[in-house]
Amino acid sequence: MTHFVARIVLIKEMENSTEVVSFVLSAYGDIGNLKYLYFSIILLWYIFICTTNTILIVVIYMDRGLHEPMYLLLCHLFMNEISTSMSLYPLLLSQMFSDTHEVILPWCFLQMFCFFIFSCVELCSLTAMAYDRYVCICYPLQYNVLMSNKRVGKIILLVWIYSFTSYMFSFSFVIPLTFCGNVIDKVFCDQQFVVKLACSVSALTSISDLFFGFMSLILPFSLISFSYMKILWVCLIVSKESKQKVITTCTPQIVSLSNIFVGATFHFVGSRLDVVFLPDKVRIVLSIYLHILQPIITPFMYGIYLPKIRQSCKRLLFGRK
Template sequence: MFYFVSRIVHKKEMENSTEIVSFVLAAYGNIGNLKYLYFIIMLLWYLSICVSNTILIVVIYMDRTLHEPMYILLCNLFVNEMGGSTSLYPLLLSQMFSDTHEVTLPWCFLQMCCIYTCSSVELCSLAAMAYDRYVCICYPLHYNVIMSTGRVGKMLLLIWMYSFANFIFSFSFIIPLTFCGNVIDKVFCDHHLVIKLACSVSVLTSISDLLFAFATVVIPFVLILVSYVKILSVCLNTSKENKQKAISTCTPQIASLSNMFLSGIFHFADSRFDVAHVPDKVRITLSVYIFIVQPMITPFMYGLKLPKIRQSCKRILFDRK
């Protein structure tokens, strides 16, 4: 009986809906002639992200003294920043000159895959870096054994596989959906807003993005928290010099993590709560805050804060001997 009722409901939904082949990114609105100014600013910003991250990747690759676990993890972080930015900026730039702001379903799903996978890789990479600092500070004599090159390589492979599997699990609930609407009030394809456009959603599907958020955010955050609590407990019992060294080493990671969670709060609030009272330009800026700020501050934060990378940059880029 339940089967026949569900089939009838599904049939009525199909009859009352048209086949959706594209989504409309409505947050662009009508920006008029300002689109040329926005385009130039966003293009220069995207190029700056690519150039700054590429320089650090090349420097780490060329300088063999930087072929250590911490810098290999940093190199992975720089690669991920470029991947996350590329998942947003090319489509964003092309949409500025579009009259309809439409994006086909395959491109929308591809963008979601890249954005959310890279976001997961970002947090998992910060967790791996926190563990690396924990081993370095708490077990300095065993550091080279615990954080061997082979083990770091396996750690990076696990990070990417884990992040991709997380998204595929969540995305598997979207594939069967039938959509009764196609307007997304953002400048990129948002997982939660896409689900809200479905004609009918099961309980598991409706919470699939929460399950993804738990696996992507909560688990890495707990690992990071445990690592830094143990680092702090060790630092409190050491000399003042070691405390300062530990703080200077961990500060960039803590700042990057804080910025990630701040941007995550903006994204969560914009997707799930009524923020109509917030000016559109402010809301749009906050929704893409993570893609604007994080990829730019990461290379400068680590490139300028870590003396070894700074010295390698000077030697490789400016030493003409």
């Protein structure tokens, strides 16, 4: 611990005369022999995330009966969960055995880029899935025309273009910043904390951050809310049997969205407000809450809750009908 603190002090003394080439993730602190326990837990959790999502991707690929718009969108969502986890867990694992917890600036920027792009893709994918359910339930006779597999491919491409351009506008203002500090009180490179370390921040940087927040959170949530309000209206006038089918197909998305809303709230509060009244370990867990639970909630809700995928899993994995 003494070595870790001394290094931070040394860097702080030199920061006015040298260019910052790396950041120190101070939230790790000195975890001593607990690093072996933390490493084992994180590694097993990471393997579990990758395994469950990969299994469902393979199931959808192998079962031609699942080659429908809804399940193709799901397959894309599972792939994104793996990609999102890859933007966080490898760094967590490597930092467990580091004495300095340093991340060079290019790698820190790369993590920020992947972290926020994949997060934006997640919400946009759920928006596309909400639209798919909206068309299926509100316009069932036109569903095959409005939501063909070819159109799903275009929607997925649009999701990536939208997410990339939305974040690049904000990220382009962060790249040229010069930094007068290098200590980030988190276990990963968070853009808000990185910007706080800049020697000076222009108004455009703050505006671009608000713009990304609107494009990646507020707009998708608004479109999803509109879709489910329409679906809810249909539920009030359809038969009991149809209503049950609607609830079955929409529940996983509602659970996922609720978890994302909670996780986004934790991230927003932790990044922008002073929450020193919380214990350090609680703040760390809340900062990565979304990337701990969401990659598991997604395959659990869609892989186990939806009957068609559940039956396909039993048939392909265990040979059961």
